[in-house]
Amino acid sequence: MKRIVFFVFLGVVVLTLQTALLRFFPIQRLRPDFMLIFTLYLGFSSPPILGAILAFFMGYFVDLFSGNTFGLYTFSRPILFYGAYLFKSKFYMEGFLSHFIFVFLAAFLDGALILMFITLLSPEPLLGFYPSFLLSLFPQSIVTALITPLLFALFEKGSILFAKKNGASVQERG
Amino acid sequence: MKIRGLFLLRRYPIPALIFLLLLIALSLMSMRARQQKGIAFFDAFLMEIGSPFQRASTFAIQTVQRTFDRYLFLIHLQRENEILKQRIAELQKENHLKEEAFLANERLRNLLQFREKVPTSMIAAEVIGQDPSFWFRSVTINKGERDGIRKGMAVIAPEGVVGQILKVAPHYATILLVTDYNSAIDSIVQKTRARAIVEGKGENRCQLKYLLRTEEVNVGDVIMTSGLGGNFPKGLLIGEILKVEKGGHGIFQFAELVPSVDLTKLEEVLVITESPVLSTEEKVKKPKKSPGGGPKGK
Numbered sequence: 001m002k003r004i005v006f007f008v009f010l011g012v013v014v015l016t017l018q019t020a021l022l023r024f025f026p027i028q029r030l031r032p033d034f035m036l037i038f039t040l041y042l043g044f045s046s047p048p049i050l051g052a053i054l055a056f057f058m059g060y061f062v063d064l065f066s067g068n069t070f071g072l073y074t075f076s077r078p079i080l081f082y083g084a085y086l087f088k089s090k091f092y093m094e095g096f097l098s099h100f101i102f103v104f105l106a107a108f109l110d111g112a113l114i115l116m117f118i119t120l121l122s123p124e125p126l127l128g129f130y131p132s133f134l135l136s137l138f139p140q141s142i143v144t145a146l147i148t149p150l151l152f153a154l155f156e157k158g159s160i161l162f163a164k165k166n167g168a169s170v171q172e173r174g
Numbered sequence: 175m176k177i178r179g180l181f182l183l184r185r186y187p188i189p190a191l192i193f194l195l196l197l198i199a200l201s202l203m204s205m206r207a208r209q210q211k212g213i214a215f216f217d218a219f220l221m222e223i224g225s226p227f228q229r230a231s232t233f234a235i236q237t238v239q240r241t242f243d244r245y246l247f248l249i250h251l252q253r254e255n256e257i258l259k260q261r262i263a264e265l266q267k268e269n270h271l272k273e274e275a276f277l278a279n280e281r282l283r284n285l286l287q288f289r290e291k292v293p294t295s296m297i298a299a300e301v302i303g304q305d306p307s308f309w310f311r312s313v314t315i316n317k318g319e320r321d322g323i324r325k326g327m328a329v330i331a332p333e334g335v336v337g338q339i340l341k342v343a344p345h346y347a348t349i350l351l352v353t354d355y356n357s358a359i360d361s362i363v364q365k366t367r368a369r370a371i372v373e374g375k376g377e378n379r380c381q382l383k384y385l386l387r388t389e390e391v392n393v394g395d396v397i398m399t400s401g402l403g404g405n406f407p408k409g410l411l412i413g414e415i416l417k418v419e420k421g422g423h424g425i426f427q428f429a430e431l432v433p434s435v436d437l438t439k440l441e442e443v444l445v446i447t448e449s450p451v452l453s454t455e456e457k458v459k460k461p462k463k464s465p466g467g468g469p470k471g472k
Contacts (some may be wrong), residue, residue, distance in 0.1 A: 019303035020231040056195045066305045067354040075199035095381035132376040
């Protein structure tokens, strides 16, 4: 139960940082996607059922506070979570490079999924939108991937601290 | 078949859960597309839960930022003061000339019995959060349905048009910015009075669509709202033309636009709660093809 509280709390913090703190990010054209990093972290570290449900709701919150009216992220985020969950058991996922490559690919896939849905759901072709989208997709994925090792380390640190505190309170109770 | 289904669910619980979540996501998409009321209520409920965190953190970040601005950057203050004094003198001169023009305009308007098109009622709101996704452009404000805000209302800043209300919760609302690809506003070129549609282009740019090739537009031309979409009153500044593309063929030309408002540094906005009444004559002139100042495809 306390683990659930920890992951939900982490989710709230990440959502708040994404919507409030990144407003003051110096380069507005490129902003790291903390919510995506958190979703992938859930795939690596959280209990799978809790992680899948949280990934779904994180996507829901992104949709809620964004100009996207259909709910594209509610669909894309559980897919990415499942991808991370599968990768965890099949590949060595420790260290800067493996995190960087995996998150870069995930960010790229996320962008591609969004683009596909926009194309499918738009009543008319969005000719003006595609060039800027495709031009930004690569650097945006790199920025997100670059910040991942730092965030993963912070999440891990928080998880260890929480586990220690939790263990201490269990010991105190006898 | 049912037993086999249950077996698969027990054998593969995670893929089954993901499949179920994806099905729910698709159903939500379908409900949103059909604009069902239940989903709007659920969205508003979750928005009410999430927004206070945004509000608190934005306040904390702004407080820290203002402290830095006030105390640590005093070194530039003297130079800035001199520049500002000079600017005030220039603006006073400019203001005087404009006041004269304004008075003349007022007299002429009265003479011609023009209808007043300036909105009578506006609500000031503070921006508390931005779009969490990279591909869309919206901001969240600290005013909602209880303050009289409704979906589709126009949002402006002193420098010009910001966007329109997209989602509303009791105490919070989301604004679709003019730069979002879903945004479309009926507009005119100030100098030539040529009609066009301003659409978002992502980043901090818009584009002018359905602008006739025969119309003479140049870089630097000012684009204003036409007042024909219904949401925006006539004559609000949208932006300036940055680039014009005539292309080799076709009846339209395209132009790129820089919004007059710096949407990356937006802190306060005004929501127009009472749209001006449009004359029937103007309504008749509205083109059939134009999305007419509302979010596209909705």
